[in-house]
Structure formats: structure tokens, C-alpha cells
Amino acid sequence: MAIPGSSAPNLMVPALAGPSLGSGPLPLPGQRDPWTYMVSPTKLRSYKGVILPALAKAWHTPGLHGNGRDWGRGEGYQSNMMQLGFVAVPHVMDCVAFGAPRVNPEVSAYLDRYQGVAQGRAVTYYSDAWHRPRRIGHLVAWDFDEAGWMAFLAQCLKLVTPGELDPVQVEIATLPLISAIRAAQDRSDERGKRTVTELLGHLPPEHTPDDLAALRPATTPAPRKR
């Protein structure tokens, strides 16, 4: 059974022209199976001043959370998530990662597949398209296209909320953050102030309560670099 809207790419076919990273096997974090992103109109969060969906992953791994015993596209997992109000994000959609459109993707519009080694054994590692490995000597760093990722999340939100956000959705996305800020305000030390500033950076200005808005510096610094 095909996943609605994801008929084109076959996630289980070996990559023929995956990202090339020079000589030698690519060190990877480990084996990681493919997944289908799921989006819900009521699973939302605030990130860097924008309300975005909290995507769930419906893994394609056989035997996991309702999946059958054979490789598929996570139909059982997706079915469980659909009962919770999630909708599958199609594997074919117009999105951009690292400045390049994901046209005719090898694997999926939002997944890439890497072959490499982890602890001496060959592994296949699926990554979202907004993370990309880069070799630095014997290390591998994973670059993160955060702007592209946030744009993709905004696209996903449109799948379930094409118009304006409902006030309830705004509350879902902002209330936990506001609570966390108020908890951090109870600290009187520098750490508390740093936390407040960091969390305020995630809260959309237009949905910031007046008393918290007054705490914003003239220019709110970006959240602490990870």
C-alpha cells in the first residue's frame, strides 16, 4: 500500500548517486532507517520567533509501532499517528535544502541516504535533507541548513493549516514557552537572565505578553548557538 502522496521515490532502492564525500568510507553515527514525516495542526512550537509544527517521524522499520514484518513505508506506524490527528508529509514536494531545490530526489524530497561505516561495519544512514555531512580531517561534521529546515516546517504546517493560525494553535505553541520563561524569571542569578533571554528569542514577538515584551532587549540576541 503506497503512502498517500509519496508514490514516486522508492526509499529502499540503493542510492546510485548520493552525496559524494571523497575517498574512503564515510563515518556515520550508525544505522538509521527511513521515515515519513507526520504533521499535526495541534502539535506546534515556537522556534526563533516563528510558530512551526513539531513533526513526528513514522519510521519504516519493520515491526515498529504497528508496522508489519516486511519493509514498507511505515504504513502501520502512520496509521497509529493518523489516529492522533497527524497527516503524512508526502515524499514528493517542492522544497529547498542548502539553497538547492529538491527536484527529482534520489530518495525523497526530505530524506537523503548515506552509505558508510559505523564502528567498523557498513551501515545505511538516512538523514533529513537539511543536515549534510562534511569531512574535516578524520572527523565528520554535519552542517545544518536551519533556514531551509524552518521553511520546510512552514510548508508542512500549510498542509494542515492553510490559512491563519487559530488562537488555540497559538496558545499551544507559545504557552509552554511562556511558562518556561516565567520559571526562569524566578531565578535571580545571571543564569536565569540568560535563560530568559534565550527563551524569549523563540517566542514570536506578536504573541509575547506585555510584561515579557518589556524584558526584550532592543535587539533580542539569537538563541545560544548549539
Add this chain to the structure above:
Amino acid sequence: MAAGNWYSSSGIGDANITVSARSIAVALSDSIKNQEAVAHPVFQSMLARDQGLGQLLGALGIGMSFATLGTGKLAATAEGTEATPTNFSTANIVVTPARKAFARQVSDFARSLQDGLLVGEISPTTEALLAYEGTRIWQNSLVDGIVALAASATHEIGTTGTALTWSAINNGVYDLKDRGAATSRALALVSAKGAKDLAADALSLGGAVQMAAQTQGFIASAQSGAYVGTFNGIDVYLNSELDADGGDTLGILITDGALLSKHQQVVLPMEAQALINAGFFTMEARRPGGGVSIVETVSYNGFAIAEAGRFAAIRYAT
């Protein structure tokens, strides 16, 4: 540092062509932490229920229904009036075990030359080495499957893009209690980054939290393995299998009954050369030819979140 099958001239068989005496021991790996996770009572409880469900018989999977009982209230009903029966409602979970395998190849010659070099957990034979590894691999797969479920958890602790804080965990425990799920043992798996975030926050909070006995557990011990401490009634362990999501790491908080696993015990047929039958997994040796044995570790298992209220993802900036 060659990698490959265990022949006399490759893989760990390189020990044979060294210029000095050598032993073969198990290399340190961060996956050792999975052993401690699986040994925790929450995991053991899950596995006990798994076995309590018995063997699959004529079916490919098992189902578990959670009936909504004890949630209603009496309604005022006049004498001579028959109360309308209320339907039962259930939440249903299905777990279908899938076959998972891992294989090693060992040549007779390598074994003959090097069995005597094995030391530590893997001495004195190649079979001991492979049995030890089979157990570790099954444990790794078990933990990996469970932590992957965090990516679809209904409940979350922590804030995206920010460090994990003591108050986030504290609030998460209140939410757990509010869902009625804080009545048994609790286990959390977090990365070293998550534990450091928590420790830095709790130890600098001041007042009652900083001075609480449990907070002193954040003063790291180099002799307690992956166990960090017990905070808010949660046994916190480090783990390296955790999934990433955007720029975040997803740890897990689980209590008894959060998860459902099912292993089908597959007894190897008499014609098979059974190396190990550990119930949850088997190890079989095959000799396709050329004086080489292939030892395959196989488990038929599946996992699911049984009750979302007993499970939470712990989200924090990676």
C-alpha cells in the same frame, strides 16, 4: 586496523601477523551503556510482559487492547427509569515481530590460530566471543528501537532549541503525575549533553534544589557507569542511541507499561547448527564451504508505545 571477516589474514585475524605477542579483548564502545538500560526494571518489566504474552500461534502479531474502565460517573436516574448502558471503548495496539539479523564470518584457520589469544569477556573460545557479541547486539537493537519511538511521542519535556533545565524535568514529572502515570518506576535516557545541561542548571539553582540530597547525584561519579542519578523519582542514564530531530536531541522518559514489545521465540530446527538459543534471540552457525563458518544472530521482535501517557520525549538542543 583492518576490518572484515575473521580470516587468518584479515579482520581481527591481524593479531596473527604481528611482530609481538598479542591478545584479543573487547574494545570499549559507548554502546556498553545499552546493557545498563536493558537491565533497568522498566525494561525488564516490558520484557517480562513480552514473555507473559506467550508465543504467537497462527498469527503474525499480537494485539493489546486498553479498555477505558473506571472513568465514568453515576448519573441521576429516577426510580422506574432504566439507565442507558454505556459502550466500552478501547485503545488498540498491534505489534508484529519482524526478523532482524546480524552475521559474522570466522574461518577455521583463524579460529585455530587465535582462539588462545581471546581474553576478558570473550575467552576462551570463538563461540564465547560470538555469544557475548550476540547479546550486546540484541540489546543495542532493543534500545535503538525503543528510543526511536521518541520521534512520535505525544508528550514532550523540554523546549526546542534550548538547553535542558531542571524545571523542564520537574514540570514533566508533574505532567506525568497529572496523567496518572507516576505510580511506578521511571527511567530516563539522555545524552551526555542533556545530563550536563541538567547538572549545570540544578547545581546552580540555589536554595532547596541545589541543597537537596538528590541534586548531589549530579556530582558525577566515574564509578557508576551510565547511571547519572535518581532525580524527581526518575532513574537517569546516559545513552548514545538517541534520535535527533532538527537541531534537537530526543531523550526518553518511560514508566512501567509505557511500551509493548513482542519477541517470538523461534526454536531452530534440528538440522540447524544452533550456537545459542537465548529465547529473545538465537545464534546459528552455518558452513557454506571453504572452512568458514557464518554465525548469524537473529531476533524476531517488534515494539510499540503501549500507552502514550506513560511515555515522554525529552527534547533539548543538541
